[in-house]
Amino acid sequence: MSEVKDPKCHALLGSLSDYVDGTLSEELCVEIDRHVAECQDCHIVVDTLRKTISLYHDSASENLECPEAVRERLFKTLNLNDYIRH
Amino acid sequence: MVESKTEISVEALRSGNREEFARMVDAYSGPIYRLALKMLGIPSDAEDVLQNTFLKAFQHVKDFEGRSSLSTWLYRIASNEALMLIRKKRPEITLSDISPENDDNSDYSPAQFIDWRPLPEAEFLSSESQSVMDSAVQHLPENQRIVFILRDVEGLSIQETGEALNLSEAAVKTRLLRARLRLREELSVYYGERLKKGEKNERS
Numbered sequence: 526m527s528e529v530k531d532p533k534c535h536a537l538l539g540s541l542s543d544y545v546d547g548t549l550s551e552e553l554c555v556e557i558d559r560h561v562a563e564c565q566d567c568h569i570v571v572d573t574l575r576k577t578i579s580l581y582h583d584s585a586s587e588n589l590e591c592p593e594a595v596r597e598r599l600f601k602t603l604n605l606n607d608y609i610r611h
Numbered sequence: 612m613v614e615s616k617t618e619i620s621v622e623a624l625r626s627g628n629r630e631e632f633a634r635m636v637d638a639y640s641g642p643i644y645r646l647a648l649k650m651l652g653i654p655s656d657a658e659d660v661l662q663n664t665f666l667k668a669f670q671h672v673k674d675f676e677g678r679s680s681l682s683t684w685l686y687r688i689a690s691n692e693a694l695m696l697i698r699k700k701r702p703e704i705t706l707s708d709i710s711p712e713n714d715d716n717s718d719y720s721p722a723q724f725i726d727w728r729p730l731p732e733a734e735f736l737s738s739e740s741q742s743v744m745d746s747a748v749q750h751l752p753e754n755q756r757i758v759f760i761l762r763d764v765e766g767l768s769i770q771e772t773g774e775a776l777n778l779s780e781a782a783v784k785t786r787l788l789r790a791r792l793r794l795r796e797e798l799s800v801y802y803g804e805r806l807k808k809g810e811k812n813e814r815s
Contacts, residue, residue, distance in 0.1 A: 542788040577795040585764045591644035608633030
């Protein structure tokens with residue numbers, strides 16, 4: 526990539542998000558597929574970028590509730606004590 | 612965000628139905644608190660944002676016109692509250708705040724090329740790993756941080772993220788790309804070290 530100064534690697538950067546999200550046009554997608562298959566560094570960047578996104582995504586599916594004490598204070602602040610569910 | 616496991620009636624909210632408001636708070640306090648905590652990193656600050664978000668929602672629900680979904684509307688209030696608190700706590704203006712956003716890729720070109728994905732799964736689940744991930748988010752400039760949290764943590768679409776932040780889709784995409792690349796860079800440094808350490812231990 527930047528280290529190897531290949532203009533193709535640099536051009537790929539701007540499309541990376543769309544590429545990993547699967548929202549890139551088919552034409553560009555094929556082009557990037559081809560480049561990534563040949564360029565080891567870009568391959569790693571794409572793979573570890575995907576992994577980075579999925580790690581954050583997975584960490585969010587845990588602990589969806591806020592702590593009980595925080596929730597109670599919130600209901601109190603909003604004058605909704607009557608509706609608090611335990 | 613879970614788009615209301617139990618359907619919340621905007622009509623009831625607008626007419627001042629307190630029970631409905633309580634149901635809304637129940638449904639959304641978790642995700643809003645998480646957003647605030649990821650954004651600010653300090654539980655007491657996150658709680659301030661949480662409370663202010665619902666206080667404002669309570670004050671303004673009459674004006675909610677339903678142009679966006681209820682969850683996007685709440686995220687919009689929460690994002691504003693979080694950004695305001697960050698700016699209030701840091702009164703001095705830094706250079707990064709005033710430098711215009713440009714599309715120059717040079718500042719976020721990848722420099723780490725280690726494939727750390729083969730690390731054992733337990734590595735990714737450790738509390739140390741979680742705190743490295745959290746602090747990496749904290750190191751992002753706030754305008755990238757909020758986009759990343761809404762899109763990749765809370766799972767909003769690009770369009771919804773734009774609605775919540777009053778940004779064009781192009782601006783959302785630019786910030787998201789930069790945030791993702793920066794985080795990849797930072798995680799690569801940490802997990803790359805873990806990988807080397809593991810290989811060293813295996814050899815000895």
